[in-house]
Amino acid sequence: MVALKQSASKVVACDANGSPFAEDALKGLNATPKSIPPKYFYDDRGCALFESITEQPEYYLTRSEVGILHDNADDIAKLFKPASTLVEFGSGSSRKTRILLAAASHITSYIPVDICGAMLEQEAAGLRKEFPHLTVSPVTADFSAPFDLPGDTHLGRAGFFPGSTIGNFEPHEAAAFLRHVARVLGRGAVLVVGVDLVKDTQILNAAYNDAAGVTEAFNINLLVRMNRELAADFKLESFEHHAFYNRERQRVEMHLASSKRQKVRVAGDTIDFRAGETIHTENSYKYSVDSFIALARGTGWQPLANWTDPQRFFCVQALTYQAG
Numbered sequence: 049m050v051a052l053k054q055s056a057s058k059v060v061a062c063d064a065n066g067s068p069f070a071e072d073a074l075k076g077l078n079a080t081p082k083s084i085p086p087k088y089f090y091d092d093r094g095c096a097l098f099e100s101i102t103e104q105p106e107y108y109l110t111r112s113e114v115g116i117l118h119d120n121a122d123d124i125a126k127l128f129k130p131a132s133t134l135v136e137f138g139s140g141s142s143r144k145t146r147i148l149l150a151a152a153s154h155i156t157s158y159i160p161v162d163i164c165g166a167m168l169e170q171e172a173a174g175l176r177k178e179f180p181h182l183t184v185s186p187v188t189a190d191f192s193a194p195f196d197l198p199g200d201t202h203l204g205r206a207g208f209f210p211g212s213t214i215g216n217f218e219p220h221e222a223a224a225f226l227r228h229v230a231r232v233l234g235r236g237a238v239l240v241v242g243v244d245l246v247k248d249t250q251i252l253n254a255a256y257n258d259a260a261g262v263t264e265a266f267n268i269n270l271l272v273r274m275n276r277e278l279a280a281d282f283k284l285e286s287f288e289h290h291a292f293y294n295r296e297r298q299r300v301e302m303h304l305a306s307s308k309r310q311k312v313r314v315a316g317d318t319i320d321f322r323a324g325e326t327i328h329t330e331n332s333y334k335y336s337v338d339s340f341i342a343l344a345r346g347t348g349w350q351p352l353a354n355w356t357d358p359q360r361f362f363c364v365q366a367l368t369y370q371a372g
């Protein structure tokens with residue numbers, strides 16, 4: 049389905065020939081306009097750069113969401129049924145989950161789902177020590193594709209999808225993802241989801257153009273990765289990081305712009321670039337509280353509550369699924 053971040057997970061390393069990465073890159077680079085799915089940002093270096101982005105002063109998203117979770121953890125915890133199972137879609141380091149688990153001791157089972165099995169096991173071991181009453185059952189899987197929940201989780205199921213990763217889906221893909229979550233969790237489920245909000249263009253542009261150049265390095269790392277894994281010969285100095293808010297589409301777009309006319313070899317193919325032509329590498333959709341609720345309602349989820357930070361930069365939404 050969609051170009052997803054897969055949290056801090058690492059995309060499996062690929063050979064240049066016939067690999068999903070080679071196939072997706074060539075498909076995108078031979079299309080007009082050119083694009084590459086953003087899931088390919090997240091090799092080891094990309095994961096580390098993303099962690100660093102979340103610490104940049106301009107990147108308000110993580111700070112705002114963590115603040116909201118801290119300030120409202122008790123209210124969020126009240127929405128979970130006794131002996132609930134919490135399923136996290138794309139758990140990464142489970143940092144934000146710890147805030148919920150600490151406030152909700154009646155969550156007795158936690159299922160982190162992530163494509164990166166090694167990180168899952170490491171995090172699971174830490175969580176078992178920190179929360180001895182908690183059964184931690186990691187599932188190594190692509191969280192946007194069907195997967196089976198382990199164990200007996202019928203008592204109460206809750207989902208957690210923080211980080212505004214939902215914003216990296218096209219809106220119709222976000223709707224498909226919410227339907228998928230409903231299928232995984234079932235009737236009566238609660239879903240807590242982090243959503244970045246529409247705001248002043250300058251604040252959005254700054255968040256994706258931090259002064260330290262970390263987001264730029266994150267974007268350029270896609271070329272580094274293609275050079276290494278797809279036998280490509282991108283000259284890094286002839287591509288520029290472009291990130292800007294597209295007000296009409298309510299999304300921040302990231303591109304890599306070719307500063308000149310050039311040819312690049314990628315996985316045995318030759319790709320022509322015009323001067324100024326870009327590779328579209330990511331969309332990050334921004335919602336209003338109400339537009340996200342409308343999207344969720346359209347997929348059968350009903351709003352239970354929502355919380356924003358004092359600046360109304362970010363929103364944590366709680367939804368329930370009673371249909372089906």
Ligand code: AVI
Nearest residue numbers: 053101211212213216263332
């Ligand atoms: C993972 N995702 C929500 C981030 C975002 O803000 O769209 C990825 C990112 N791209 C550039 N900076 C951060």
